Amino acid sequence: MLRVVVCGSGIVGLASAYAAAAAGHRVVLVERDGAELPADVTAAWRTWHRPGVPHARQVHSYAVGVVDLLMRLVPGTAPELRGAGAEWLPWTGPVTFPLARHEVLRARRTTLELCLARVVRRSTVEWHRGVRVTSLRVARGPGGTDRVAGVATPAGDLDADLVVDCTGHASRLQDHPAIGADKLFRPSGIQYVTTWFTTGSTGDPVLRGVRSDEGHVYCAATGADHGMVSATAVLAENDPLFRTVMTRPGMIALLSSLPAVDDYLRAARAVPTGRPSASRRVGNSRGALLAENAGRIDGLVAVGDAAVSTNPVLARGIVLGLRQVAHLVDALTGAGSVSEITAGYLARLRDGVLPWFEESTRYDRALSARLARHAGTGRDEPFDPVFEPYDAVAEASRHDPAVASAAIAYGQTIGEPGDLVRQVSRWLARRGPSPTSDRATTTTNRSVVAAAVRLAAPTNSERGQTS
Template identity: 25%
Template sequence: MTERVLIIGAGMAGLFTALALGASGRQVDILERDPPAPDGGADDAFETWNRRGVGHLRHSHAFLARLRKIIVDNHPALLDELKAAGVQELKFADGLNPIAKARYRARPEDAGLTVLTSRRTTLELVLRRYVERMANVTLHSGVNAAGLLGSLDGENRYVVRGLRLEDADGLREEEADLVVDAAGRMSQGFEWLAEAGVSTPEESEDAGILYYTRHYRLRPDQDAPERAAAPAAGDLGYIKYGLFPADNRCFSITLAVPEIEQTLRQAVLKPETFDRICSLLPGIARWTDVERSEPISKVFGMGDLKSRWRDTVVDGRPKALNLFFVGDGLVRTNPLYGRGCSFAAVEAHLLRDVLDAHRRPAARAIAYHDAVSAELRPYYDDMRTQDRSAIRRARNALDPAYRPRAKAKVLKSFGEDAVTIALRSDPDLIREFMRGFHMLEPSSAWLKRPANLAKVMGAWATPKSAKASLYPPRLGPDRSEMFGTLNLSATADAERLGLAA
C-alpha cells in the first residue's frame, strides 16, 4: 500500500522533503499558503515573487557541498536544471587566496567541495518546478494548514491522522498516513501539540546579530573581478561581511551587524550608507564600483534571529506519531553559517531512509530523532558556541573599561597567529578545514588530526617577522574610522548601555 504524505509548506524544506519522499514512491501533497510561483524566469521571480512566510527570500544564499552532494547522488537531473538557470558552481580552487592558489595541486576529492550559489528565488523556483513535475507529487497553492487531526493514545502520545485545512472554499479535513511540518520558523506544529496536551522540550537563544543584504548586477561590458589578496568575506568585530556570486551576472552582499550595535544597524538600511560601507571594504569595493556593477534592489533587513533545537522524542519515548518536522521548525540556525538549506535537505533524506527502514510509527519517530541528533547536533552546538563568543566580543568592544584576560589573549593569538596563518598558506590544510565547514565531517575534526595540528602549532611557533607575508591584508576600517567616515557617533551605543568612560 502506498503511503500518503501531507507536507506543510513549499519552501526549501518542504520541497526537499517532497523530492526525497516523492522519489521513494509515496503519494505526496504539498500544502502552500502563498499563491503559485510566477510563470517567468529567474529575474521575474526575483522582482515579483511574494513569499509571506519566507522573510529571508531575498537574502544571500548558497548550497553547501553537503547539499550539493545530496543532489548529485540522488537527483542529478535537478543539478543540470539549476545550472541551466544560471546557478553557479564555485569550486574549491575558486576560493583559494593567491598564496594558497600558487601552491595548489588538484585532487579528485576537490569536486566534492563545490558550492552552488545564486539568488534564493532562482534556487527555489527551479527546485519547485522540478518537484511539481514529479509524477506522484502535487503542490496545492493557497491552502493553509489550520491544525492537526489526531488524538492521544494510552501512552499520552499524539497520533496524527491528517490535517485541518483552510482555502478559498473554507475549512475541511484531509486524512493521510504521515504529516510533515516544513513550515519553517513560522511553524505552528509544536503549538498544536501543546494545545492537545503534549509538551515538547525546546532550546532557544538569540543569535545576537542582524542581516542586511543588497543585490547587484554586473554591467554588460564588465566581468567579475579575479580573486585578490583582500578576501570578499571578513569579520571586523563590529560588522561582518560576505559577497555571494549569484545567477545571471548578479551577486549579493550581506552585512551582518551585532545586535548591540544599534547605531550602525539603523544606518546600514539606507542604500547610500550600505554602498559607502562596501566602498570601504577592500575585498568588496572592486565589485560594487559603479563602473563595474549597479544595484538592483533595496537593502533587505532580517532580524529576530535565534538558534533553536526542538525534540519530539524524550528519554526514548515519542511525543507524537506519524508527525515529523523538517527545517527551521525543528532546528533553526544562524544564517551566518549558511547551513539552513543544508540542514533541511539532510533531514528530508534522513526521513526518507527512516521511513523506508521502519514500519512501526514509534520506531520511525525514534529513529528519525536519533538520526537528526547524530548528524546535526555537533554543527548546532558548534554554531551556538561561536555565537555566544561573538556576542561577548561585540559587547566588550563597546566597553572602554574592558581588558582581555590572559586566556582571551592566548585564544586570540592562536586564531590570528596560528590557525589563520596555517590556513592561508597551505591548500591541503584548507581542504581539510573545508570538509567541516561543508558538513562533510564534524567541524572540529580537521584540527584533531595530529598532522594538521602540527602544522597549526608550527605556524604559531614561527616568529611574526618570518611569517609577515602570510598575514591577511587589512580587511577594512576599524570601528572608530568607519563611524567617523559615516558621520555616526562611535560612543552612542556605549552611552546607551552605560558603558561609556
C-alpha cells in the same frame, strides 16, 4: 505505500515532498502561500513574496555539501538550474570531501526555490497552494500510543500516516499536548545587512566572491545568477553602525572601507541596486520534538528549521536542512512501520544534527561577543576562554591550511562538529599569546566609515527618492 502530508513548501519542504514521492509514497504538499509560481527567475526575484522565508533576499551561495545533497535528493534540479541561468563552478577549496560532486552553485535563493518547485510540480506530488494547516489530528493507536491521523485545514481534513513539518521554527504543529515540551530559540546576537549590485563584469573571480574580517564587521560579497552580486555585513545586534548601513550611502561607505571588498566590487564594475535589507532576529532553534522531555506522536516528524536550524553565518542553513531530508529518506527506506520510521528519524536527528545546534550556539556566542567588543557595545567583563577557539577561527584560517579546511567542512556539516575547535585549539597552542591587539585598526576603520557616510549623505532633495 504511506499517505504523507508535507506542510510547507520552502526549499526543505519541496525536497522532502519530492524525496518521499520518489520513495514510492503518496505525497500531498500543503502551502499557505496561494500565489502562483513566478513565470521566470526575474519575476521571482522582483515580485515573489515569501513571508515565511526570513532570508529570501539575503546572500545565498551553495558550496559542495548543498550541491551534493540536492542533486542526490532531487536530481532533476541541476538541468532546471542550468536552464534558468544559475552559475556552476568547480570546487577549488583547500580540501576535497568524500562526495559524489565537487561543484559550487551561485544562484539567488529565489532562483533555487523556483527551479526546485518546477521539478516538484512535474512529479507525482499533489500540491495544494493557498491552504493553511490549522492543527494536527491525532488518534490513539494500538497499545494506547498517540499516532498521526492527518491535519486539519479550512478546506477540510487531510488524512495521513506521516506528517512532515517543514513550517519553520515558528511551527505550531509541535504544540500538541501529547508532545508536552517547548521549542527552544537561542538568539545569536548578530544581525545581517545585505545590498545587491548589478555587474559589468562576469566570470570566475566575480562568481567566487571575497570575504573580509576586519574585526568590527564580517563581510562577504559573492556573485549570483544573471550578473547579480550580493554583499552582506554581519554586525553585533546593538551596533550603532546598523542604522547607518541600512542606507545605501552608509552601506557603500562601509564596503569601500574594507580593502578586499572594495577591490572586488571595483573589479566587478558593480552598481548598487535597491535598498539594503536586514535580517535581525536570527539564531539557533530546536523544535519541541527534540526536547529531552518530549513525548512522541508516531507519524509526526520535523524537517529543516522546524526541527533544528542554526544561524547562517557559515552559510549552512540549507545544507543542514537538506541533511535532515536525507535522514528522513534513510528512515523511510530502512524501517517498516510508521512507529519505526518516526523513532529512527528522531534518533538520526539527535545523533547527527542536534550536535550542530549546540556547536553553533557556542560559535555565535564567541562571534557576537567579538563584534560587540569592537562596536563598543559589549560589556567590559573578561572574555570567557572557553570560547577562544571559536573567536579565533578567522585568524587561524588565514594562517593554517588545516584550520581553513576544517572551517569549510564545518560550514558544510561534514565530519564532526568538534573538528574545527580541535584544529583551532592546536593552532592557538602553537601560536601562544596574541602579540598585538586589533583595537586600533578597528577604531580607524569605523572612523573611515563615519567620515565616508557624512560625505555620501543624501541631500534633502534626494531623501525622498526611491533607491
